[in-house]
Amino acid sequence: MSSTHPTATRHRRNGGDLVVESLAALGARTVFGLPGQHALGVFDALRRSALRYVGLRVENNAGFAADAYARATHGVAPLLVSTGPGALMTLAALQEAAAGSAAVLAIGSQVPLAGIGGGRHGYLHELADQSASFRGVVKSVHTARTASQVPSAVAAAWESALSAPHGPVWLEIPQDVLLAEVDVPPVAQLDATPRELLPRPELIAAAASRLTRARRPVILAGGGVVRAGAEAELLALAEQLRAPVATTFGGKGAFPWEHPLSLRSWMEDRHTTTFLEDADTLLVVGSGLGELSSNYHTFRPLGQVVQIEADLGKLESNHAALGIHADARAALAALVKAVGEDGEVQEDHGPRDTGPAGEAGAEPATPEAAVSALLARVHDRIAGQELDLEQRILASVRDALPDGAVSCWDMTILAYWAWSAFDPRRTNALHSAQGAGGLGYGYPAALGVAVADPARPVLAVSGDGGAMYSIAELATARQYDLPVTWLIVDDGGYGILREYMTDAFGEATATELTRPDFVALAGSFGVPAVRTSPERLRTDLAAALAAPGPSVVVLPARLRMFAPTHLDA
Template sequence: MTHDHDLELRPTPAQISAALNPPPGRNGGDLVVETLAGLGATTVFGLPGQHALGMFDALRRSDLRYVGLRVENNAGFAADAYGRITGEAAPLLLSTGPGALTSLAALQEAAAASAPVLAISSQIPTAGLGGGRHGYLHELPDQAASFRGVVKSVHTVRTQSQIPSAIAAAWQSALTAPHGPVWVEIPQDVLLATTLLPAVTAVDATPRELPPRPELTAVAAHLLSHAARPAIIAGGGVVRADASGKLRQLAEKLNAPVVTTFGGKGAFPWTHPLSLQSWLEDRHTTDFLEDADVLLVVGSGLGELSSNYHTFTPRGRVVQIEADLGKLESNHPALGIHADARLALQALLETVEPREDETAPDRVRTVLDRVRARLDSQQLALEQDLLVSVRRALPARSPSFWDMTILSYWAWSAFDARFPNTMHSAQGAGGLGYAFPAALGAAAADPTHPVLAVSGDGGALYSIAELATARQHDLNVTWLIVDDGGYGILREYMTDAFGEATATELGRPDFVALAESFGVPGVRTSPETLEADLARAFATPGPSVVLLPAVLRMFAPTHLGDGRPDDK
């Protein structure tokens, strides 16, 4: 008996001919790039290195676009942003040892933010593997072990025939909810050796779906339908699942106020009558959420930043929808639903009963008025006006990328992202240097919109070399650097805690002159001219730098913890 799937596996005459007559001059690196192309990749990021040259030579024979950055960590940030913007797994090609290890901080951010990055690293020759120290350049006793605690999955290759399946498995892992970075390593000799294998043409790596269990959504729907004061916290999982439309439908059906986390910016319309916006570092918002008798948490683990530094203690019933099993009920007891946000919200939409509540918009306005009054009492007009200027200048559909700096902390709470998947920051892991290389990755993903990067002067020096990348590839990124002469937030923390600051003051370059030395136009702006200077930069194709000398302050925290995350 012949089954239908047997017929599907039978090669066509053309496929047989191509398999029997592979193109000459191919090596293991060709199997890598052919597999990536077969999976749908069009752009790769990275840096070449001695052990990885087989991969990079193969790029020359492929149609893949290569965007090379100057530091592996920055290449990882660029791939991270490309994955966030496109929803595709972003290939990151790396060399062995120091080159690979330099990407670790970027991969940690991708893991914390669930960004799909497919890192493919070279390895020392197979003869040197096995745990001993053989004296190879870049050798590590166990390179994969350095990444196993950071990435979602590790895939090791030891022969050429393993390459397509290993990369396909990694691709599937990266794109199965929760998204995340994955690691593939291939020895130098496997990449360099001539291959007799046919060209890779058929690769299947369809991500697995993660639907909710129906008995759990039935209970959740019952709780929400009969709640007196329901509320919703929407996290980054809503954005990654492209579920903002379903979130809005559910909120309106339940008349439930919505708070978006810093990672979930744009998941719910900022000016909607049910929008509590993103004031998570405000006790008024925390009190409101604690008072909810049923709290629906979608796509958030309620970690440090989303819980007002773990001061949030819900008094009602919590329903948590989370694709990352390790985050389910990790901070608060809940009806835990392990599922993709889009599928779970759809199930709830089909099950909940409409809930009438004319008081919800008034309660939302009361909280926002209290937040506004508290800010107005702190004499922080400069900081708020700067965000208004940025928002007015930035085109509505343009993505923005924010480093760990004071203006970014303000943006987490106060910036209207306008649309889902348009505002991203390094708040997942909290490392410095994210904004500019990430913005370059976003510009490579979608050249139709100008991209904004925001850094402090300290964080800017982490990625200053990428001005060369921006110019070389003519990427449409405007980099706003807020120069306060040092690590501003650490200066503020130390002064508050110890009376004076240590190790926070920095010598720094003339950023405008430095940008111009790379062939990137730069301008020194002021709070009064920022909007016009940014608008001009966005309207001019290609990279640019806008320098804003300003000393900013954070609004006074209203949580009970001991300070915000470390940043510079």
């Protein structure tokens, strides 16, 4: 055993205490993680702090839980892990946090200072350059090589994670620094207030002018609206302009689903794509117009595009635009004010030309009528594909889920349906892994949301393949008695990959899976479970969500996706 390990008689503060004191000084209340040999100094310090520790069974799942906690709270979620294998196991979760703009502050240990960078000392878990593994994934990488550097390094990492756009950061601290005694006062105050990313006034004026003079203004709202908490500003601007609003999959809940101007989230529908293309001014807020938001890069705007984006690398990255590098809330608030002061309303320009939603030769419709006509076309197209089972199951899930509850979705066919067709009924209430697309997100993410707000139930939805990534976390749910109901749609394999391969090659390979009896397995963890059917799903799911603590509902069903519509004529 290494001589640098702490002993049971040590009581003096050490570098680990500086870590937890710094986190507490910055406002942290909860940390996620999993201990390891080199990180024992900081985990020992947790018992001397007021921070709540939530330990998961796999580092990747701990990262997913921290990701969803950060999304749910609009804050920073600390994640504590060990060196080498423990650190590397977080990479898939941090990639999702980066894609979804979740402020995860991952703090990992390192081998002792003498071994860093050499790769020759033979320390357990040693990597030649551990931080290099994170540079292409996270927003920023930080290192503290002495105890005196720890508070400032934690504060710098916190500020980076919380600056717009939010995102994950990596901070590593050597084992001997975490264990070294310190003779300085406890950390009492740190300032890591992120710099506001405000829009330039001349750009707001130009955008307001284009929008107020547009005959067919349309808004596309992405995840940046939700992360910035800009829903009220988006609603105010849309109603000022009478502009239809579509939300990307990441932006679900940014705009009321049932609002007369809501185009909802049918981003993979050609009718919706055409509607967005035909806007004479399209305002894109908090989206880089990537693969899914552009209907697999088939989107071709015919009019002007105004893009508000906090991530500079995404600004005009796919389409030319009047680019405004700013936080979505600040920019939308400025636009609301500028449009109001412009003094010109849409009605002054004559009848609104609503574009492709109206029938050929018909009189120009109102924006609300154009939205209604578009949604009817989408409904008719889906109705013609004999997908009643899928729609009934999704409706049963929606009916069973209380209005105030949050749902977290894994990469499974039912989640793909939810991206387009599920009404979250409020903002920041649906989280999924559609940013990076890794399996295993749904259940640990739901645990993170439940930690953030244990007073209301949370739903996780997985396929049987994705569920196997997270099955160990049933122990976590039971240990902390978290009110998470896990719906596992069991179709005997990787259903979406089965469908993709069959469509592309005529048959599927490597998609069929042997799986456990999920009901019996959940019971072995002390978690109540039931096997249901499409007919009983609504009742069984509602009962599980209403019961205290964790639960599992298993639905044997083989679902299909609706037809891809970026290929439609």
